[in-house]
Amino acid sequence: MSAYILRRLLYALPILIGVNLITFLLFFVVNSPDDMARMQLGDKRVTQEAIDTWKGERGYDKPLLYNAAAGGLGALTETIFFQKSLKLFAFDFGQSDSGRDIGFDIRQRMWPSLAIAIPTLLVGLAIAISYALMIVFFRATYIDVGSVVLLVAMMSISGLFYIIGGQFLIGKLFRLVPISGYDTGLDALKFLILPVVVGVVAGIGSSTRLYRTFFLEEINRDYVRTARAKGLHERKVLFRHVLRNALIPILTGVVAVLPLLFMGALIIESFFGVPGLGSYTIDAINRQDFSIVRAMVFLGSVLYIVGLIMTDLSYTLVDPRVRLS
Template sequence: MFNYIIRRIIYAVPILIGVNLITFSLFFVVNTPDDMARMQLGIKYVTPEAIEKWKKERGYDKPLLLNSDEAGLQKFTQTIFFEKSLAMFVFDFGRADDGRDIAREIKSRMIPSLAIALPVFILGLFVYISTALIMVFFRATNIDFWGVILCVALMSISSLFYIIVGQFLVSKVWHWVPISGFGSGLDAIKFLLLPVIIGIISSAGSHIRWYRTVFLEEMNKEYVRTARAKGLSERLVLFRHVLRNALIPILTGAVVVIPLLFLGSLLVESFFGIPGLGSYTIDAINSQDFAIVRAMVFLGSILYITGLVLTDISYTLVDPRIRLA
């Protein structure tokens, strides 16, 4: 197990370097340091001297990937890529183009993002699995039929529709919760209630159908027929044996959302004015702040790789037949 974890960590290094390189290249294909300087300085203050000063102050006056004016290793170290990207491997995210410390912003904005993402993840997982189990238990009945119809209908509607309708009805018409904003302590609950409900509903269709498919596949396996032959009730077969053996695909699906638990929901945070990492990323993209975008992509890559390792380890807990060499 220990050797496996070490190998996965070693494999993650070239992956993270590749992600950084691709992000770096894509960003500067459409956005040069001069363009970044013009946007930050504004129309009134754009002069060649001001652009050069802005680039020099923020380290964008060097070549992107290869410095032909230097010799030896400095050809690669005296570049924007080396100074701006490789430092993140020691979690030195540097400063944004407006001068704010990125690491400090991430720490302060992580709590609002987790306040939305964790309830959506935990409550959503309970709702999705429970509903799917009920539909499988009553399979080939009206409950299952109309449940599938409802799931398809939910899948066909954009999450933006739920946000707009929810804000209009619940906040503007009924005045149950604030339309946007965020608070501290228990006061934050009234701001989080609507975004959490919308987060669960907007993903319900696809998740319930997927879990239903997983459970139906398990229902056709040999161990289920054996359990029925031994006289076990359908409820016991479904909720004890089928659910237990379906944990591996459930864990596989859950790992996909691990980065979102920290990085937040881009749409929800932006529309509800929640100062989380999702809205932070959107603002950085709009202002073409490459330092923040690069840091968020790097952080997301680390979280996703960590989730994959934790998922592989959890496989051994739910299925003793799996051993990680």
């Protein structure tokens, strides 16, 4: 297994270089280093001298990808791309373009993201599985049909609608929780309720439908028929047999997204004023802070790859027939 993990990690290197290159190219297609300097130095009374000094201090005074003047290996290494990318692979994110330490900010801001993402995942999972099981229990009835219609409708509604609707109903009309905001420690609880409820409701449609499909696939298998033939109650059949076997694809799917929980939810964090990594990324895009954007995209890619490797490993844990080679 360790050989497999090592091989997957080595495969990850070219993927990360590619992601980094694409991010770099996309960013610099619309932003030149001069634009970035102007963004940081402000609109008013900025001189070209100040722009040049700013670029020089941050290493943006080099060519983007190829330095013809340097010659030899320097033609590739004395470039913005190389200088800014190399340290990422050692998880040294450096400083943002406004001068703050990115690693420090990430360590601080991942906790609010997790505070929303973990309960949303767990509660959402519990509700979606329970609801899917219920639909399967009442399969081919009006409850099944009505639920599928409801779930499709819920899937079709934009996430933004849930956010604004949730804030309007629960925060403004019913005045049960603060409309937005965040705090530290236990004081954070009252601020978490609304984003978690919104996150769960927004995700129920798609996840319940998916899990329903998993359960329906299982329920027609031979071992379920055997269980029923043994005289087991339908509840026991569902919870002991169907659920356990259908959990394999569910859990492996969940494992894949676990690392990405760190990255936060872009829109939810922005609307609810939660100082997590999602709003950190959005702010950086708005401020054209390439260093943060690059660091967050890189981190997201790493976590995604880690998630995929964990998924593969989890298969071997939950299904003994699977062997990694």
